[in-house]
Amino acid sequence: MKPRHKRVAVIAGVLVCVGVACGLVLNAFQSNLVFFYSPSQVAAKDAPVGRTFRLGGLVQAGTLQREGLSVDFVVTDTLTTIPVRYRGILPDLFKEGKGVVAQGQLGPDGVFVAREVLAKHDENYMPPEAADALERARTAGTAKEVYK
Amino acid sequence: MIPELGQFALLLALAVGVIQGFVPLIGAAKGRADWMWVARPAAQTTFVFVATAFLCLASCFVSNDFSVLYVASNSNSALPLPYRFAGVWGGHEGSLLLWLMMLSVWTLAVAQMSSHLPQALVSRILAVMGLISVGFLLFMLTTSNPFERLSPVPPDGNDLNPLLQDPGMVMHPPMLYMGYVGFSVAFSFAVAALLSGTLDATWARWTRPWTTAAWTFLTIGIMLGSVWAYYVLGWGGWWFWDPVENASFMPWLAGTALIHSLAVTEKRGAFKSWTVLLAIVAFSLSLLGTFLVRSGVLSSVHAFATDPKRGLFILIFLAVVIGGSLALYAWRAPKVGLGARFSLMSRESMLLGNNVMFVVAMLSVLLGTLYPLVLDALGLGKISVGAPYFEAVFVPLMAPVVFLMGVGPLASWKSALAPDLARRLRWAAGVSVVAALVTGWVAGRISLGVASILTDLWERLRPTATQPGLIGRVRQLPRSMAGMMLAHLGVAAFAFGVSMVKTYEVERDVSMRPGDTTELSGYLFTFRGVRDIQGPNYDGVQGLVEVTRGGQPEAVLRPEKRVYRVQRNPMTEAAIDPGPTRDLYVSLGEPVDAGAWIVRVYFKPFVDWIWGGCLLMALGGAVALSDRRYRLKRRETQTSTTAAGVLT
Numbered sequence: 186m187k188p189r190h191k192r193v194a195v196i197a198g199v200l201v202c203v204g205v206a207c208g209l210v211l212n213a214f215q216s217n218l219v220f221f222y223s224p225s226q227v228a229a230k231d232a233p234v235g236r237t238f239r240l241g242g243l244v245q246a247g248t249l250q251r252e253g254l255s256v257d258f259v260v261t262d263t264l265t266t267i268p269v270r271y272r273g274i275l276p277d278l279f280k281e282g283k284g285v286v287a288q289g290q291l292g293p294d295g296v297f298v299a300r301e302v303l304a305k306h307d308e309n310y311m312p313p314e315a316a317d318a319l320e321r322a323r324t325a326g327t328a329k330e331v332y333k
Numbered sequence: 334m335i336p337e338l339g340q341f342a343l344l345l346a347l348a349v350g351v352i353q354g355f356v357p358l359i360g361a362a363k364g365r366a367d368w369m370w371v372a373r374p375a376a377q378t379t380f381v382f383v384a385t386a387f388l389c390l391a392s393c394f395v396s397n398d399f400s401v402l403y404v405a406s407n408s409n410s411a412l413p414l415p416y417r418f419a420g421v422w423g424g425h426e427g428s429l430l431l432w433l434m435m436l437s438v439w440t441l442a443v444a445q446m447s448s449h450l451p452q453a454l455v456s457r458i459l460a461v462m463g464l465i466s467v468g469f470l471l472f473m474l475t476t477s478n479p480f481e482r483l484s485p486v487p488p489d490g491n492d493l494n495p496l497l498q499d500p501g502m503v504m505h506p507p508m509l510y511m512g513y514v515g516f517s518v519a520f521s522f523a524v525a526a527l528l529s530g531t532l533d534a535t536w537a538r539w540t541r542p543w544t545t546a547a548w549t550f551l552t553i554g555i556m557l558g559s560v561w562a563y564y565v566l567g568w569g570g571w572w573f574w575d576p577v578e579n580a581s582f583m584p585w586l587a588g589t590a591l592i593h594s595l596a597v598t599e600k601r602g603a604f605k606s607w608t609v610l611l612a613i614v615a616f617s618l619s620l621l622g623t624f625l626v627r628s629g630v631l632s633s634v635h636a637f638a639t640d641p642k643r644g645l646f647i648l649i650f651l652a653v654v655i656g657g658s659l660a661l662y663a664w665r666a667p668k669v670g671l672g673a674r675f676s677l678m679s680r681e682s683m684l685l686g687n688n689v690m691f692v693v694a695m696l697s698v699l700l701g702t703l704y705p706l707v708l709d710a711l712g713l714g715k716i717s718v719g720a721p722y723f724e725a726v727f728v729p730l731m732a733p734v735v736f737l738m739g740v741g742p743l744a745s746w747k748s749a750l751a752p753d754l755a756r757r758l759r760w761a762a763g764v765s766v767v768a769a770l771v772t773g774w775v776a777g778r779i780s781l782g783v784a785s786i787l788t789d790l791w792e793r794l795r796p797t798a799t800q801p802g803l804i805g806r807v808r809q810l811p812r813s814m815a816g817m818m819l820a821h822l823g824v825a826a827f828a829f830g831v832s833m834v835k836t837y838e839v840e841r842d843v844s845m846r847p848g849d850t851t852e853l854s855g856y857l858f859t860f861r862g863v864r865d866i867q868g869p870n871y872d873g874v875q876g877l878v879e880v881t882r883g884g885q886p887e888a889v890l891r892p893e894k895r896v897y898r899v900q901r902n903p904m905t906e907a908a909i910d911p912g913p914t915r916d917l918y919v920s921l922g923e924p925v926d927a928g929a930w931i932v933r934v935y936f937k938p939f940v941d942w943i944w945g946g947c948l949l950m951a952l953g954g955a956v957a958l959s960d961r962r963y964r965l966k967r968r969e970t971q972t973s974t975t976a977a978g979v980l981t
Contacts, residue, residue, distance in 0.1 A: 192674075206693040210726050220715070254844055
């Protein structure tokens with residue numbers, strides 16, 4: 186092979202590698218994005234059924250019930266509530282009345298089955314998703330009042 | 334008094350830093366030796382002032398001076414002494430000071446160990462590092478002053494976040510920052526080379542030990558963080574693909590690519606402008622990492638209270654450093670040149686393959702980390718990219734890397750012969766085919782890497798006519814070569830550990846009453862109940878779990894649930910029985926009823942190999958650093974410059 190051909194071959198090889206990698210990356214990216222929804226959006230049937238997403242808000246006080254390994258609680262954005270079921274150990278900073286983000290799927294019965302429950306590492310810190318859900322609910326609430 | 338002294342030292346450091354940043358740079362441009370000479374004493378003076386400020390803050394922490402806002406928010410009089418000292422970097426302001434401290438340490442090291450380098454190069458390098466320190470000093474003094482006073486003085490401090498009260502806190506941040514900031518040396522070398530327009534094999538030889546040192550520290554830093562997360566978060570995971578972890582992993586990937594491309598630039602004079610670009614990228618990613626972690630755009634244990642002014646400052650600083658150096662690169666890189674040519678089948682092209690893989694891996698991590706942030710900033714919704722994405726991308730990308738790692742070092746420079754390579758690798762190939770048939774594809778791949786390294790070692794240590802004794806042959810093996818082999822064996826050990834944990838780990842959450850047992854992979858766990866305990870600054874309960882295997886006692890584990898008195902946060906302390914072939918891991922969940930607890934038990938085969946592999950990599954870096962060739966004095970390097978000139 187002439188030097189020029191070799192150079193072309195090297196460049197072609199690199200391009201193929203990069204192309205394959207890009208394909209892998211974009212494919213993995215497409216199927217692994219996890220979207221976030223607030224309880225109001227879930228209640229309005231905006232959230233997909235049978236696909237993993239994140240639900241954020243506050244744990245409604247007095248709704249936490251543990252039976253053996255499984256836990257039930259209600260997530261609220263102060264307008265709407267969604268029941269959540271989880272099996273396993275809750276994080277240390279999970280508390281009634283505090284912010285929470287749950288990742289899982291919405292069942293056909295309207296119960297959100299969480300596979301992961303995230304609470305944050307600092308007592309006073311609100312997960313951004315939970316804060317966002319409350320903020321949305323607040324603005325939606327005032328909008329309604331203006332309507333009346 | 335002491336806080337004011339620290340504040341004053343920071344201001345002086347800023348003043349000297351400005352001199353260090355500009356005078357030598359102008360001197361080098363105009364060829365004035367007296368201006369260039371300023372660089373070294375200025376660097377030494379900056380170090381003294383920054384170290385003074387650092388010690389002042391440390392002394393405020395140790396003496397519980399709660400009149401300082403930062404101390405009051407991150408410490409408490411009941412906090413044990415080592416954590417009070419580590420509290421210095423327990424928050425935003427102090428970790429910036431730590432960053433700066435590390436930068437001055439590296440700058441001082443360059444100033445002290447560069448007597449054999451040309452004056453113009455040293456001046457430029459120290460000047461660039463001075464400019465970086467000016468940026469960070471300005472940031473600290475304008476938006477995040479650690480010495481700010483608090484009035485009225487509170488009776489006691491707000492305590493360090495319980496999660497940070499751990500031996501990991503003492504070691505992990507300094508090591509990680511040492512690595513992060515260490516890439517500023519390679520960056521400064523690259524900018525100096527671009528400014529002067531000359532980049533040859535000697536430049537690469539001078540840059541290599543600094544890059545390897547930074548990489549070694551970063552490897553240890555990331556490893557310590559991983560171990561810490563493993564035992565303290567109570568989830569038993571060693572890597573979560575959390576954006577903050579990714580922030581430290583991206584500079585590591587770029588740094589690994591840089592180490593390999595520097596080898597080519599030194600030995601063969603090829604990949605020149607690519608090497609320079611990688612040096613810029615590695616440090617830019619370190620800065621980006623600092624930004625991501627410290628600005629509060631990410632929600633994690635590492636993010637502290639946020640202030641939009643800070644984010645804006647870092648963003649501007651990032652834009653200036655990254656944009657400026659890339660612009661300089663675009664302008665000057667053609668002058669540096671591409672370097673020597675090589676054939677398709679050669680060690681160069683294998684190393685090129687390594688570089689392509691690592692850069693693609695780095696970019697895919699960057700995409701997964703930044704995409705949610707960009708989307709959020711544009712108001713297009715909140716999404717998250719989880720571990721499945723990174724795993725789906727990483728596993729196929731790293732497979733060819735392990736292959737190249739085995740074959741590459743055996744290929745000769747410039748042009749290798751495929752039949753020769755195949756002949757030398759026939760045993761390695763045979764072993765890995767058998768391993769793949771017996772235990773599966775993953776083990777086969779790893780064993781190809783290991784067997785190739787052993788083949789390489791055998792070829793080098795085989796008895797020869799001139800040197801019959803084994804010890805003599807081992808001593809003849811260049812340290813950099815031995816370091817590379819150790820690091821590559823570390824990668825193999827790491828890959829083995831990861832595959833074993835991924836494939837064979839068993840996890841179970843069970844509700845247990847005292848006396849209850851649960852069985853996991855042949856181990857019988859018996860829960861014996863909990864008792865109350867009291868620590869220096871926390872109360873809690875300690876569970877007792879006895880483990881037996883085949884009737885023989887195997888381990889006694891004491892997991893804890895603590896509540897720290899000041900911040901009232903519960904904390905889970907897992908109990909682990911480590912071993913070379915498996916870890917047994919138990920953590921307490923929550924009490925259910927009548928003395929029963931939810932207990933999480935794990936069987937983690939070969940998990941310690943993951944960190945053992947990282948340690949081997951770091952050890953390899955340290956061995957490579959001790960290579961004689963980096964300690965050559967000026968006269969000898971000049972002769973080899975001529976030699977390299979002839980070669981290229």
